[in-house]
Amino acid sequence: MAPADVQQTILSESRDEILQRHRTTRDEVLSESDSQLYIGGEWVQGASGETFETRDPTTQEVVGTAQAGNAEDVDRAVEAAREAYRSSFSGAAPSDRQSLLNDLADCLEANMDPLAKLVTLENGKPINEARFGVLGAADHLRYFAGLARNVTGETLQSGPSNHVEVVREPYGVVGQIIPWNFPILMAAWKLGPALAAGNCIVLKPAEQTPLSILEFVRRAEDVLPDGVLNVVTGFGADAGAPISRHPGIRKVAFTGSVETGRKVMNGAAENITDITLELGGKSPVVVYPDADLGTAVQTVIMAIFMNTGENCTAGSRLFLHEAIREEFLEAFAEAASGMTVGDPLLEETQIGPKVTEAQLDRTLEYLEYAEESGGEFVLGGHRLDDGGLSEGNFVLPTVITGLDNRNRCAQEEIFGPVEVVMEWSDYDEMIREANDVDYGLAAGVITEDLDQAHRTARDLEAGTVWVNTYNEIPAGQPFGGYKQSGIGRECSEETLYHYTRTKTIHVGNID
Numbered sequence: 001m002a003p004a005d006v007q008q009t010i011l012s013e014s015r016d017e018i019l020q021r022h023r024t025t026r027d028e029v030l031s032e033s034d035s036q037l038y039i040g041g042e043w044v045q046g047a048s049g050e051t052f053e054t055r056d057p058t059t060q061e062v063v064g065t066a067q068a069g070n071a072e073d074v075d076r077a078v079e080a081a082r083e084a085y086r087s088s089f090s091g092a093a094p095s096d097r098q099s100l101l102n103d104l105a106d107c108l109e110a111n112m113d114p115l116a117k118l119v120t121l122e123n124g125k126p127i128n129e130a131r132f133g134v135l136g137a138a139d140h141l142r143y144f145a146g147l148a149r150n151v152t153g154e155t156l157q158s159g160p161s162n163h164v165e166v167v168r169e170p171y172g173v174v175g176q177i178i179p180w181n182f183p184i185l186m187a188a189w190k191l192g193p194a195l196a197a198g199n200c201i202v203l204k205p206a207e208q209t210p211l212s213i214l215e216f217v218r219r220a221e222d223v224l225p226d227g228v229l230n231v232v233t234g235f236g237a238d239a240g241a242p243i244s245r246h247p248g249i250r251k252v253a254f255t256g257s258v259e260t261g262r263k264v265m266n267g268a269a270e271n272i273t274d275i276t277l278e279l280g281g282k283s284p285v286v287v288y289p290d291a292d293l294g295t296a297v298q299t300v301i302m303a304i305f306m307n308t309g310e311n312c313t314a315g316s317r318l319f320l321h322e323a324i325r326e327e328f329l330e331a332f333a334e335a336a337s338g339m340t341v342g343d344p345l346l347e348e349t350q351i352g353p354k355v356t357e358a359q360l361d362r363t364l365e366y367l368e369y370a371e372e373s374g375g376e377f378v379l380g381g382h383r384l385d386d387g388g389l390s391e392g393n394f395v396l397p398t399v400i401t402g403l404d405n406r407n408r409c410a411q412e413e414i415f416g417p418v419e420v421v422m423e424w425s426d427y428d429e430m431i432r433e434a435n436d437v438d439y440g441l442a443a444g445v446i447t448e449d450l451d452q453a454h455r456t457a458r459d460l461e462a463g464t465v466w467v468n469t470y471n472e473i474p475a476g477q478p479f480g481g482y483k484q485s486g487i488g489r490e491c492s493e494e495t496l497y498h499y500t501r502t503k504t505i506h507v508g509n510i511d
């Protein structure tokens, strides 16, 4: 099948219409276009006095500015967090922490519409997905609100009269560095367990999406005790690195690329600081010949095109059984071309722009490489370069065949709407190839045979395996990677433990 056979669904509007909609929305939802840092419950200037702009990836217009925080600002934020912990938060009852988390969740729900719109303006994700992200964030906070009442230890008997108490204590001050692909959801995944366990926080948002986080904080200010959550915006090397190696921070949680994760790990090594890392993936999805075609196609669509492919769990390596390859590809191309590419502020839109021009270029370089190395585009393969959306960072949904599993496009995280299709027939060989990758975040299996599904799930090296579904991460379900996809688990009870350490108290016999 040639790409010319299929026509992508594109919502065409004039640039003026789109600009107007984006400007009006921005004025409605952004309270402060020149944002400051949030430290100790105050809005303050960064020490350097420098600022940076965030850009709307649909229009390339400036959304607003944020402070370029640095090590001095991180010092101030750590000091504020330490003071809040010492003077009040260390004494907060579990019920207080539960209430705080529920209040934050209420705030997200009450402000769902403006926050979702701001996320769409900064990140470019379709508005429906942005709303889903804000509501998901609220739900995850409520889950951890429940767990706040369940921080328990244990006792052991030691000899006839001695006994041992194991108590769980928070670290005090924790550092959190988050990415741009789900700004508010990624914040909630980290704030929830940290606050439930009783820690105060220094948070650094990604440079692409700081305003979404600051707007959330601004709208939650009334419920946040001063100093419990401090936000230092800025660039990774200036504001992120000092968090990773700050002696006053005893635990760091990071989500982003492997390359940066390694730097964070190195920074944390300086003070032997505990870390958890979520570092993305290159996840295989295996389709069996017995799978219902409609279910399989919809599952694969969800796996790769959700969030325009800017998704750490993206099922970006599709292993199709040879018996159904042709039939599947035809139905897949038809369904994917039916996805609506458009202004992400419109309800109908399913594919938005890439977050930045740099990310657009990165994806296009992979597409060029795919072509050079003999790949064939069943669909897409290029950016959107005419009409009112042409200034935006749009890449059309892309399906590539004819590449070897060792090809860079099948091994590296493209982080765009790009599916690389491989064919399989022999089970052992398919498993070997599916696991032949540095990552191990997630995987998918599509079959109606449950024995087969279980066997495959057990054989795949991944932290999460979805069977006949994909990208579902309800609160409570442990989420994290095997291999270079990271260390630790988010979204679950285990996460609460990542934000505490145990103290052993051995009580002797006084007689």
Ligand code: NAP
Residues within 6 Å of the ligand: 177, 178, 179, 180, 181, 204, 205, 206, 207, 208, 234, 235, 236, 237, 239, 240, 241, 242, 244, 255, 256, 257, 258, 260, 261, 263, 264, 278, 279, 280, 281, 311, 312, 362, 413, 414, 415
């Ligand atoms: P990144 O560099 O890993 O950024 C993630 C976070 O780390 C951002 O807040 C970033 O700040 C910060 N950071 C950067 N350098 C740092 C350092 N030396 N010390 C501490 N923190 C630092 O990711 P990216 O550049 O935005 O995206 C690159 C690629 O990473 C993507 O193409 C994708 O493959 C992958 N990625 C994965 C995920 C995921 O969910 N696992 C999310 C986003 C990206 P700045 O924003 O200022 O750089």
Ligand code: MG
Residues within 6 Å of the ligand: 040, 041, 042, 221, 225, 226
């Ligand atoms: Mg305040």
